[in-house]
Amino acid sequence: xxxxxxxxxxxxxxxxxxxxxxxxxxxxxxxxxxxxxxxxxxxxxxxxxxxxxxxxxxxxxxxxxxxxxxxxxxxxxxxxxxxxxxxxxxxxxxxxxxxxxxxxxxxxxxxxxxxxxxxxxxxxxxxxxxxxxxxxxxxxxxxxxxxxxxxxxxxxxxxxxxxxxxxxxxxxxxxxxxxxxxxxxx
Amino acid sequence: xxxxxxxxxxxxxxxxxxxxxxxxxxxxxxxxxxxxxxxxxxxxxxxxxxxxxxxxxxxxxxxxxxxxxxxxxxxxxxxxxxxxxxxxxxxxxxxxxxxxxxxxxxxxxxxxxxxxxxxxxxxxxxxxxxxxxxxxxxxxxxxxxxxxxxxxxxxxxxxxxxxxxxxxxxxxxxxxxxxxxxxxxx
DNA sequence: TACCCATATATCGGCTCGATATATGCTCGG
DNA sequence: CCGAGCATATATCGAGCCGATATATGGGTA
Numbered sequence: 033x034x035x036x037x038x039x040x041x042x043x044x045x046x047x048x049x050x051x052x053x054x055x056x057x058x059x060x061x062x063x064x065x066x067x068x069x070x071x072x073x074x075x076x077x078x079x080x081x082x083x084x085x086x087x088x089x090x091x092x093x094x095x096x097x098x099x100x101x102x103x104x105x106x107x108x109x110x111x112x113x114x115x116x117x118x119x120x121x122x123x124x125x126x127x128x129x130x131x132x133x134x135x136x137x138x139x140x141x142x143x144x145x146x147x148x149x150x151x152x153x154x155x156x157x158x159x160x161x162x163x164x165x166x167x168x169x170x171x172x173x174x175x176x177x178x179x180x181x182x183x184x185x186x187x188x189x190x191x192x193x194x195x196x197x198x199x200x201x202x203x204x205x206x207x208x209x210x211x212x213x214x215x216x217x218x
Numbered sequence: 219x220x221x222x223x224x225x226x227x228x229x230x231x232x233x234x235x236x237x238x239x240x241x242x243x244x245x246x247x248x249x250x251x252x253x254x255x256x257x258x259x260x261x262x263x264x265x266x267x268x269x270x271x272x273x274x275x276x277x278x279x280x281x282x283x284x285x286x287x288x289x290x291x292x293x294x295x296x297x298x299x300x301x302x303x304x305x306x307x308x309x310x311x312x313x314x315x316x317x318x319x320x321x322x323x324x325x326x327x328x329x330x331x332x333x334x335x336x337x338x339x340x341x342x343x344x345x346x347x348x349x350x351x352x353x354x355x356x357x358x359x360x361x362x363x364x365x366x367x368x369x370x371x372x373x374x375x376x377x378x379x380x381x382x383x384x385x386x387x388x389x390x391x392x393x394x395x396x397x398x399x400x401x402x403x404x
Numbered sequence: 405t406a407c408c409c410a411t412a413t414a415t416c417g418g419c420t421c422g423a424t425a426t427a428t429g430c431t432c433g434g
Numbered sequence: 435c436c437g438a439g440c441a442t443a444t445a446t447c448g449a450g451c452c453g454a455t456a457t458a459t460g461g462g463t464a
Contacts (some may be wrong), residue, residue, distance in 0.1 A: 120314035128306035189375030
């Protein structure tokens, strides 16, 4: 999703600084599907300001760099609604693990097994985080619960699949290893 | 995954042109988790050539632009192995649908329902494609089967979750709608 | 015949990420 | 009691990526 739209969406629920916009996604249950870097946010806010989609108020602070609190304008609200009305591109599971799996013969059976174990552990950590988040501190609305539950369901499905089929990947690499050894013995 | 590494990985299984490297991912069962654009491939191949990770052979063709067939070098093989040995960043489910779901009050119940229906249909199409691919034409090795099966499992989990919980999202938007109407009536 | 598609390479603008710079107060461990 | 590191807060830069566009032409289809 376009950084400009992310900013507008956050601002539609209340004024915020660039720092706070990043904070809305970098931790909490939503970091699994969306994150934004400062290198995107600040230029995006500047562009949005030029297009009059947002307005700024400066709050100089002693010592620290002054806060710049952004607010969405009615033009910005229109742009946000337009973007939401447009059709969304399909989902994408971006995952280096899958790419490596496709070429696991480069790793060999031992490293492949290590990679699988690491991925399962990683997914477990993510699942724990989302589960605890669920019972967590502040009240979670139905939308937040839906998105967080979605992540939980996907992560569980990933782990289950890897746990069930990972050995086939290792077996393929082991078979190739034997074939190479046999050829070398000739 | 770095485009340079994608190119090297494809070339490790045989010489290819830039056009063929793109073809390896843009269709077939692997497009769901990885794709590369020409705008990335050609510059990446040029850089790899400068770093002596690949070599080229030119095949001028009558009429058409000449094919440039790339081959991986031993230095390139080393770089590929290094990249595979490094730890991978965790998976990411990039999905505009989830972002919109988080802010579905901007859409209202009707549009939210439409969005959900469209997403379910879309996922169904993807599932069909992966299922048919599975029984498909050419022989699929265990690695290809693993990756393709992974996609199938994830898409099914997504669809199941949305089918089961989508109504909660719509209900939240409907409730808000009523509240707004009541406030307007005051 | 006209049009679009497949083959094939290449570049450009705009955008994104990750790293880095700047500036300061607060907290925690040694 | 002092320094390290972290939280707050903005901003910029280089490298790389995506999508669109340009170029060139043979083959198939309406």
